Amino acid sequence: MTRRIPVASADLSGAEERYVLDAVRSSWISSTGAYVERFERSFAELCGTRSALGVVNGTLALHLALLTMDLRPGDEVLVPSLTYVATANTVRYCGAEPVFVDVDPDTWCIDPAKVERAVTRRTKGMIPVHLYGHPADMDPLNHVAATHGLWVVEDAAESHLARYRGRRTGSLARIGVFSFYGNKLLTSGEGGAVTLDDPALVHRARMLKGQGMDPDRRYFFPIVGYNYRMTNVAAALLCAQMERADAIVARRRAIFARYRERLAGIPGIGFQPVAPWAEPAPWLFCVTVEEKAFGRSRDGLMAVLAEAGVETRPFFIPVHRLPPYRRESAARGEELPVTDRLAASGLNLPTYNALSDDDVDLVAEAVRGARR
Numbered sequence: 001m002t003r004r005i006p007v008a009s010a011d012l013s014g015a016e017e018r019y020v021l022d023a024v025r026s027s028w029i030s031s032t033g034a035y036v037e038r039f040e041r042s043f044a045e046l047c048g049t050r051s052a053l054g055v056v057n058g059t060l061a062l063h064l065a066l067l068t069m070d071l072r073p074g075d076e077v078l079v080p081s082l083t084y085v086a087t088a089n090t091v092r093y094c095g096a097e098p099v100f101v102d103v104d105p106d107t108w109c110i111d112p113a114k115v116e117r118a119v120t121r122r123t124k125g126m127i128p129v130h131l132y133g134h135p136a137d138m139d140p141l142n143h144v145a146a147t148h149g150l151w152v153v154e155d156a157a158e159s160h161l162a163r164y165r166g167r168r169t170g171s172l173a174r175i176g177v178f179s180f181y182g183n184k185l186l187t188s189g190e191g192g193a194v195t196l197d198d199p200a201l202v203h204r205a206r207m208l209k210g211q212g213m214d215p216d217r218r219y220f221f222p223i224v225g226y227n228y229r230m231t232n233v234a235a236a237l238l239c240a241q242m243e244r245a246d247a248i249v250a251r252r253r254a255i256f257a258r259y260r261e262r263l264a265g266i267p268g269i270g271f272q273p274v275a276p277w278a279e280p281a282p283w284l285f286c287v288t289v290e291e292k293a294f295g296r297s298r299d300g301l302m303a304v305l306a307e308a309g310v311e312t313r314p315f316f317i318p319v320h321r322l323p324p325y326r327r328e329s330a331a332r333g334e335e336l337p338v339t340d341r342l343a344a345s346g347l348n349l350p351t352y353n354a355l356s357d358d359d360v361d362l363v364a365e366a367v368r369g370a371r372r
């Protein structure tokens with residue numbers, strides 16, 4: 001039987017086991033503890049923000065960010081459709097409506113030129129997503145937001161340690177949102193964080209994630225809050241991950257460079273663009289398949305790779321095509337040709353620290369050999 005190469009795999013080879021054991025032995029396993037404090041401090045420092053708050057996962061980090069911005073029923077939020085469904089679902093959690101905007105072919109992120117046209121009287125904010133680790137073009141997006149009095153929340157779930165014009169993602173808007181799911185660059189299995197600067201927003205977000213309790217009066221709840229707190233055990237994993245953040249990024253960058261080299265020149269195979277101002281996070285390596293030139297469709301290539309024991313994943317199905325959203329999107333007359341084209345042609349190749357150079361070569365050869 002051929003060896004199976006997964007699309008992602010967590011690297012827990014540093015101090016992870018020791019820190020988790022330490023948390024367990026200390027019996028600080030809920031949401032109070034030294035690791036939570038250390039994680040929040042270090043992650044804020046890493047992102048270049050004044051504060052970071054640990055939460056249960058990236059989806060709830062998004063929800064917390066939208067609650068903090070006081071998103072209400074009937075409001076609209078501009079989002080890309082080429083994203084993980086949580087970006088839109090959390091808008092719906094608030095009773096608000098996501099309005100989908102096409103992506104820019106040069107970044108695969110929400111297109112600043114198209115955002116302004118989608119603004120209505122009900123629009124309250126926008127959520128640019130740094131898709132597959134590449135930052136959205138934040139300056140023009142922030143400009144449109146300022147012009148129309150909108151807030152911006154960055155969905156940085158996939159872009160740990162990425163930079164936009166020298167600044168880290170997560171520090172480029174009112175609130176940044178991260179996921180630490182098992183396939184992410186930094187992981188705690190499940191986990192998330194919001195990053196922010198404004199002390200008033202930090203105060204509100206802290207209350208909302210802690211059941212709404214008044215920080216100065218125990219068991220007094222002036223607002224309806226939530227329990228979105230990260231555990232000390234998850235934070236212990238993240239503290240260990242962050243110690244190795246540079247090494248993790250370096251290994252993944254090397255994998256990206258090798259894929260690019262080994263896959264270069266295959267007719268019909270395209271790569272994720274990198275804007276001149278971007279330093280993307282090397283999350284999951286992306287390729288696009290142009291069926292005519294390659295001789296197989298994206299799904300055809302995935303099937304051949306699966307036969308060879310190589311696990312891949314297709315790009316996200318556009319959210320405006322999914323049952324909970326397609327009727328509303330069609331009623332607004334949304335047409336998102338770049339999103340549809342990318343979603344139909346893109347896939348992610350295996351990307352994780354323990355992937356060896358030989359594995360990369362094997363995957364690349366399997367892609368090359370699949371051409372007809």
Ligand SMILES: Cc1ncc(COP(=O)(O)O)c(C=O)c1O
Pocket residue numbers: 057058059060062083084086087129155157158178179180181190191192
């Ligand atoms: C763009 C994006 N937003 C939000 C999330 C949600 O994060 P989580 O899976 O931790 O809930 C993810 C995914 O994992 C994501 O890729």
